[in-house]
Amino acid sequence: MNNKILMLLVAACALVNTLNAQTEKTSQDTAKLPPKVLHAEPLYIDLIRDLGARKGEKEWNVGFGLTDKLNYDNYEFLVEYEWAPVNRLGLEVELPFTFYSTVSPASDLQQPANKLESLKVAAQWTFMVNEKAATSMAFGYINEFVLSDFGSFGRPLITANAFNPFLVVAKRWGHNFHTLIYTGPMVEYTYEHSQAHTSYDINTNIHYMIPNTRNFVGIEFNKTIYNNDFQMVMRPQMRVSIAHDLMVGIVAGIPISKESERLSSFIRLIWEPKGRKSPKH
Structure with a gap:
């Protein structure tokens, strides 16, 4: 015993x-683990990876959108994969598709052709994480190889190249309020006409995150300046966790000028495979 x-x-x-x-x-x-501050990530013009990304993080996104373009409807579908091969560096590959449906057949406006818009590759480096100030800053770069439409796919395959360097500055105010600025130029060079067109984007965001969750409500202000023309779309949005590794984001689009489009909607499904998750506050 x-x-x-x-x-x-x-x-x-x-x-x-x-x-x-x-x-x-x-x-x-x-x-x-390196320091990381929790920031609410906008849902329409999203980041390449969380600010202060940690090695091993990864995420799949699938998006569906609908925009009323006055004489036709614009349907968008995207698939993207983002990951962090090392601390603070995020990489992304995205395939955005666009399809069109005529609303007014009698219109003289020519409907664009359905296409895989581009092969988009991107990188983002978080160069500052200040936990005391709850602030993060990052530089990034997106390169889009613009493709021909399905009707002439491969003749040629690539019709233009778009270059988009950008800066991100994000701050959390207290525990629940988040602000973020995402800004930079977009230069698109078309091969057929050997011309470059430049626009400038200024995206500002404010979100309120529900305590002890990753759910939030907020709004994006997507602003573009092109040839002295200013356009802005307000995008109220919400993100909800439906499982420990799955979230859904719902976005509405309200343009301040309805010259080229009316209301729009967008849904983003976010799946984080097994790995390091973003910190909770």
Whole structure:
């Protein structure tokens, strides 16, 4: 009987030591992680990866959108994959598709052709993370290889190249309010006419994140300046977690000028495969 009790005590001590070792290892791993501030990420013009991205993070996005273009409807569909190969560096590959449906057949306006818009590749480097000020800053670059429409696909394959460097500055105010500025020029060079067209985007965002969750409500102000013309679309939005690794974002689009489009809508499904998750506050 005494031997059995002694064996049980030895087994219990071994189990406790194992648990303590695992807890210590987890604490050490956590301590090794670089600092990261939680920021609400806009849903329509989203980031390449979380600011302060940590090695091993990854995410799949699928988006569906509908825009009323007065004489035809514009349907958009996108698939993107983003990941962090090293700390603070985010990479992304995206395939955006656009399809059209005529609303007014009698219109003289020519409906664009359905197409895979481009092959989009991007990188984003978070060069500052200040936990005390709850502020992060990042530089990024997007390169789009603009493709021909389905009717003439491959003749040629690439019709233009778009260059888009950008700057991101984000700050959290207290625990729940988040602001973010995403801005930079877009230069598109078309091969057929050997011409470059430049526009400038200024996207400002404000969000309120529900305490102890990753759910939020907020609004994007997507502003574009092109040839002295100013356009802005307001995009109220919300993000809701439907599983520990799956979220859905719902966006409405309200243009301040209805010369080229009316209301729009957009839905983004966000899946984070097993790996490091963004921190909660």
